[in-house]
Amino acid sequence: MNQKHQEDLSHIRSMMERSSRFISLSGLSGVFSGLSALIGGLYAYQLFKANGIEYFDKNNKVYSIDLLLELFFIAIIVLFSALTFGIFFTIRKSRKYNLPIWTTATKKMLLNLAIPLIVGGVFCLALLFYKIYFLIAPATLLFYGLALINAEKYTFSDIKYLGFCELILGCISLFYVGYGLVFWIIGFGILHILYGLLLFKKYK
């Protein structure tokens, strides 16, 4: 009898969780997205060197259009592969555990994630427009951190800690102008990999 009641309770808990949170998010998504960012960032650094620009040298920073286009191209590839890995491992996990993906909780999570991200995107476009390039890296980290904290209610609540780390990093980077690439590599590369590994271990 007691066994049945215990099972009833765990059934209730799992139904509440499954219906209100997006729990298919895989730790591997984080690890591989982080790796894409890390490789992209290091490649960008190499690219600067190959073009005769020492990234950390403050006086020598005139970028040719070709270099800017190439950097932009790298950014797009990183974004695309990070999203692809993210979606791929999430679908794989949901298949494995037989979880429905496209639920109300998923839609709410994406909406809550999207609001700060879209505003952040517009903000960065404005920075580009006014040629305030040095604030772009901090702004991306800050808005991303806010997006994670905003989406926390609808997925694993641990993502808020990743959000806080991104915010702290973003705030620090505001005062270390000229090291944007480094902060990007830490924020989008290393933090994602660490967080992904933690999540993977915890919810395996």
Added chain:
Amino acid sequence: MGIIDKLNKDFESRVRLGIMSILMVNDWVDFTEMKTLLFITDGNLASHSTALEKAEYIEVKKEFVGKKPKTSYRVTNKGRAAFNEHLNSLEKLIKSNN
């Protein structure tokens, strides 16, 4: 008998427990989503939801989205209270047996 008779008979089935649990943490949930979350058939969900509706634990809304009929469920205040009480008795039972 003691505590045992406080357990609500309406919540004996796993499907009904599932429906109530989902509605406790969500507002309106539609038929299709409820079915996928619980891994049950149309008929199964229909019969259990009717039973819960008769007990006035949930309310049912039927509407048309375009030309498709859509059924959604929401927990009533009575249902919320009954389910909370059920949870409390479950908890007590487990504690007293341990």
